[in-house]
Amino acid sequence: MTLLILGLLLFLGTHSLGIVAWQGRDAMVAKLGELPFKAIYSLISVIGLVLIVIGYGQARMDPVILYQPPDFLRHLTMLLVLIAFPALLAAYFPGRIQQTLKHPMLVAVKAWALGHLLVNGSLADVLLFGGFLVWAVADRISLKRRPQRAIPQLPGSKANDAIVIVGGLALYAAFAFWLHPVLFGVPVMR
Template sequence: MTLLLLGLLLFLGTHSVSILAPDWRRGWIARHGERPWKGLYSLVSLIGFALLIVGYGWARQSPVVLYTPPTWTRHLALLLMLPVFPLLLAAYLPGRIKATVKHPMLAAVKLWALAHLLANGTLTDVLLFGGFLAWAVADRISVKRHPRGPVPGAPPRPANDLIALGAGLLLYVLFLAGTHAWLIGVSPLA
């Protein structure tokens, strides 16, 4: 559990600097440069992500059950996951989806986390998915109050929405068909 918590702290912590200390971040970049910031940010995020994955895997071996979700919540989770991949792709493929949702990556994270909280009831799941849900909500509030620059991605085109939808739904089907079981060790359809 300690590795999971450390991973969450490092991963979500680095992703929270813009929320909690935007002036400190700007000052650090002004003193040291954008490239060193991106390098350090990426390194700490990657270490946090690795610790998060290993810690989650280890913590799942001795689950502490907090609640047992009813079967219907798994079906609801599958439905909530349907727009997640298209939203993730829309964050980097600007079109009407991105213009309408405004922050499709954060919307995707919120739906992903909520779906997994509905379908899983262990302490490990609540920490992981609850942590990501809380972070995404806080980040969305922060972005509303302090708008940030554009996210790098493809140039805006009408075809981007079709690409995001098509490729996103394909990824969803692949995850259902076996990728989730292969990566995570659990089939969402079981």
Template sequence: MATLIFGLILFLGIHSISIVAQPLRDRCAAKSEIGWKAFYGLVSFAGLYLIVTGYAQARLTPTLIYATPYGLRHLSSLLMLPFFILFLAPYFKGKISDYSKHPQLIAVILWTVSHLLVNGSLADLLLFGCFFIWAVADLISMRHRVARPLPGLKKSPVNDLIIVVAGLGIYALFVVTLHKMLIGIAIFN
């Protein structure tokens, strides 16, 4: 469990720099944009590696906190449907990204809630709960700071069609094979 916790601290910590220390982030990036991005990427990758490793270890001896009805799996799957669309939206600017304002943060909230509905072990609560709290905090902080531009396609109505088709395609792949292959759990048995 310590590996999972340390990974969450690293990953969410570096992703929280703009929330709690925007001037520090800006100074570091101003000194060396490439250096900052390299540092940010390395810490993020190390944190993600530890999260994956720690979560896998914790699943071997789970501590169950709560159990939910089987039927919530369908609601969870339904909540995941817009996740893939919203996660892609910032890179394909259109009406979806304009309307949702911060689509990736909304996607992370949907991902965490959908997984907390069907996973009730201590490791699940740590993983998805921490990501939920971080995403809500980041969403709230976005009201008080200017979003940095993301690389992506020029704004177009076609982009909305692209992300809906791509998002639905990725969702279908996850339901059919990828979730079982990557996570080890079939969505529907």
């Protein structure tokens, strides 16, 4: 469990610089330069992500069960994750969906995390998915008080909404029917 917690602290900690210290983040970029800052940020994030994967895998071997979710919540989870994939793509494909969601990446993280909290009741699950959910909510709230940075994305187009929907549904199907069981050992469709 220690590796999972350390990984979450590193990964979500680096991603929280904009929430708790956006001016400090800007000062670090000014002092180090953008490329060195991004290199350090990325390295810490990757180390955190690796620790999350290893720590979560270890914690699943000897789970501490906090609650046993009812089976019918799987359907709600599938709906929330269905929303998450197009929202994730909408972050990079400007269109009406992106405008409507305002911060589609955070919508995707919140839908993914909440959905997984509904069907997973171990301590590791609560730490992992709850940590990401709390981070996404805090980041969304902080976006109302801090200046917006440009997000790299494709030029706006009417076709982008179609790309977001079709691509999101294709990603969802790939994960639901193939990737989730292969990568995580948990079948989505039972």
